């Protein structure tokens with residue numbers, strides 16, 4: 001699988017615009033997913049253009065939570081792509097012009113190797129992709145708490161009989177807000193803390209071997 005960060009508070013490249021918010025493109029087994037849409041649609045489209053990503057190619061749009069810095073570009077994307085299926089946390093209503101909108105209030109398998117935590121803390125869902133190395137979790141802001149997000153997926157993996165190969169969490173990528181229970185990262189191989197993460201430097205100091213620097217233009221392949 002491949003993750004390309006389209007929108008972030010910092011940029012890796014002069015051509016790509018940094019702005020408060022988060023969005024990334026995920027490619028997995030030929031499926032193209034847009035995760036969140038940043039705060040400003042014009043900036044999102046410009047960054048996608050400079051990353052050679054065509055918004056019309058997305059099969060799915062996954063919205064972590066309806067804070068402005070995650071849904072700001074949604075209408076711009078929907079203007080160009082009416083084909084994509086939207087995956088929303090259950091309390092985010094009001095999308096009118098879309099092919100299909102799905103809502104999640106509990107951990108759910110969306111596709112063969114793709115899962116959501118469903119809405120946690122009445123606010124936010126996270127996306128998980130099952131890979132040969134383990135689960136890769138993509139997080140918007142992490143408002144429900146990173147430990148809660150991981151726990152909900154692990155419990156889901158244990159109770160779902162068909163998911164015996166669910167495996168351990170291999171990596172987490174995205175906004176981790178004020179997350180400071182750093183020992184949670186002990187058993188995780190890779191972490192790309194970006195966007196609203198308060199303790200990026202601390203995580204890098206504690207776990208230099210796990211740390212991946214994030215920003216617009218960062219490409220991560222697992």
Ligand SMILES: [Zn+2]
Pocket residue numbers: 065067140141143
């Ligand atoms: Zn948020």
Ligand SMILES: [Zn+2]
Pocket residue numbers: 021022067069070140141175195196
């Ligand atoms: Zn945010």
